Amino acid sequence: MVYFAATTLILTLAVFIRSVAGIRSIVKLTNVPADEIDQGDLPTVSIVVAARNEQKNIEPALRSLLSIDYPNLQLIVVNDRSTDSTGEILDSLARDAAELMIIHIAALPTGWLGKNHALHVGAAAATGEYILFTDADIIFDPSTLRRAICYAKCHDLSHLTATPQTVMPGLMLSSFATSFMICFLSIFPPWQARNSKSKVAVGIGAFNLVRRDVYLNVGGHEPIRMRPDDDVKLGKLIKQSGYSQDVVNGTGVIRVPWYETVRDAIVGLEKNTFAGVDYSILRTVAGTLFMLALYVWPFSAVFCTTGIVWWLGVAQIAVLLTLSAWAARVIGVPVRSCVLFPLSSCLIIFIGWRTMILTFRNDGISWRGTHYPLADLKANQI
Numbered sequence: 001m002v003y004f005a006a007t008t009l010i011l012t013l014a015v016f017i018r019s020v021a022g023i024r025s026i027v028k029l030t031n032v033p034a035d036e037i038d039q040g041d042l043p044t045v046s047i048v049v050a051a052r053n054e055q056k057n058i059e060p061a062l063r064s065l066l067s068i069d070y071p072n073l074q075l076i077v078v079n080d081r082s083t084d085s086t087g088e089i090l091d092s093l094a095r096d097a098a099e100l101m102i103i104h105i106a107a108l109p110t111g112w113l114g115k116n117h118a119l120h121v122g123a124a125a126a127t128g129e130y131i132l133f134t135d136a137d138i139i140f141d142p143s144t145l146r147r148a149i150c151y152a153k154c155h156d157l158s159h160l161t162a163t164p165q166t167v168m169p170g171l172m173l174s175s176f177a178t179s180f181m182i183c184f185l186s187i188f189p190p191w192q193a194r195n196s197k198s199k200v201a202v203g204i205g206a207f208n209l210v211r212r213d214v215y216l217n218v219g220g221h222e223p224i225r226m227r228p229d230d231d232v233k234l235g236k237l238i239k240q241s242g243y244s245q246d247v248v249n250g251t252g253v254i255r256v257p258w259y260e261t262v263r264d265a266i267v268g269l270e271k272n273t274f275a276g277v278d279y280s281i282l283r284t285v286a287g288t289l290f291m292l293a294l295y296v297w298p299f300s301a302v303f304c305t306t307g308i309v310w311w312l313g314v315a316q317i318a319v320l321l322t323l324s325a326w327a328a329r330v331i332g333v334p335v336r337s338c339v340l341f342p343l344s345s346c347l348i349i350f351i352g353w354r355t356m357i358l359t360f361r362n363d364g365i366s367w368r369g370t371h372y373p374l375a376d377l378k379a380n381q382i
Contacts, residue, residue: 005301005312008293012316015186015294016323022191023249023330027151029162030252034069034146037153044072045145046126046212048133050118051090052080052368057137057257059089065134066097069142070149076125077136078103080118083369101125112225114370119230120221123212131215133208133231138164141253148209151248158214158243161235162207162250163190165332167257172344174337176265177258178327179344183291193239194246202247203235206256210234214243226372226380228272228365233382251332266351271367273355279378284356288349295320295345 047065051058058077065075079087079102087104094100103121108114123131130149134140152160168174192200208231218241224233238245259265277283298320301313324338359365364374 001305001309002312004293005298005305005309005316008297009312009316009319012294012319012323015182016319018189019182019185019323020326022185022189025191026163026247026249028249028251029144029147029151029254032147032151032248034143034150036150039071042071042146042149043129043153044074044127045070045130045132045149045209046074046076046123046128047145048119048122048126048131049075049077049136050080050115050122051077051082051086051136052114052118053082053084053086054136055082055084055086055089058086059093061135061137061139062090062093062100064138064140066093066100067142068140068145070145072128073099073145074101074126074128075099076101076103076122078105078118078122080105080114081108081369108370111376113228113230113372114368116221116225116227116230120225123215123220126212129212131210131212133205133210133234135205135256137257138206139255144250144253147253148207148248151246152209155246156244157246158211159203159235159238159245160207160209160248161202161204161231161245162209162248162254163204163331164206164254164256165251167255168333169260171334171337172262172340173259173265174328174333175324175340175344176262176347177331177333178324178337179295179341179348181327181331182295182323183345183348186290186294187287190247193235194244196242196244199239201232201236201239202245203231203233203238204247205231207250207254208234210238214238214241217241218243224380224382226376227382228275228367228372228377232276236382249330251330262347265347266354269351270355270358271365273352274359274365275377278381279359279374281356284352287352291345291349296342296349299342 090102190202192198193202218237227233298313298316324341
């Protein structure tokens with residue numbers, strides 16, 4: 001038991017050191033000058049948004065996009081078979097905004113996920129030198145696009161993605177966001193995406209900025225037409241094709257209201273949690289054991305062990321709470337949420353297993369009124 005406790009403490013310290021060093025190497029978009037490129041030299045940009053039943057969030061999100069301080073901007077919103085008032089809201093906004101193009105989709109072709117097809121259709125109508133893919137609930141600061149384009153052009157990037165600031169009500173959801181971030185960084189170092197020799201690729205649905213010629217060269221969304229994790233896989237397509245990419249921290253200029261309740265988080269992650277491990281039971285089991293050992297066990301150990309094992313558990317808890325508090329500051333949620341770290345870690349494990357079981361039981365995933373068979377999902381490997 002001593003060896004196990006010592007090993008998990010060392011691994012936790014390694015996660016802490018690597019995560020802090022890695023995140024510090026990621027540039028904050030708020031630190032990028034918005035006027036580094038003369039206005040006349042700014043490339044044209046097309047923003048593409050896919051929206052299905054987004055009547056609650058679509059208007060404030062689009063108003064933030066319409067207020068972006070950027071010349072030569074094309075805004076395309078694809079209404080993907082919405083059954084609520086999303087279409088009416090979009091048409092009303094378009095009457096007062098000449099730069100806003102609305103595309104209504106009435107049917108989904110066989111072999112496509114709805115969102116992926118909507119983004120594919122929107123990209124086909126894009127004319128900008130760059131395409132920015134974003135979600136229908138993202139709030140942008142007016143300077144966001146200028147800063148991002150300046151960073152991408154100055155670093156000669158083909159693809160730039162950004163981490164948004166999450167808006168999470170309540171301590172439990174805030175803790176969930178920090179645990180999610182720590183779990184993600186434990187196995188996936190996004191800062192390695194800029195390293196051409198690394199296989200790590202990154203993509204975030206809130207902000208995926210890509211040169212249009214690069215997007216077309218990799219086949220667009222067609223190669224990932226059945227991927228629920230399309231944002232990540234688009235980044236992987238671009239990286240595998242030899243193009244440059246990087247990630248920036250969008251806290252302060254890009255905001256997303258992630259989930260409103262714990263139940264929303266559980267249901268909302270049904271679509272892509274199992275896809276994130278390529279529908280692998282083995283990876284789910286391995287991830288569970290990893291999280292139990294590093295993030296849950298020490299909180300149990302202090303109640304059922306003594307001596308050096310107890311002290312090692314206490315040391316590991318101290319590292320984890322410090323890491324959680326640091327992660328909370330990075331993503332802009334209350335630091336006090338770190339006290340719920342073990343509970344939110346258990347919630348992530350629960351979501352992973354629930355999603356896997358539901359996917360097998362339902363022979364696929366059902367998302368926003370459409371069922372996608374598991375065989376079709378698994379066939380689209382990238």
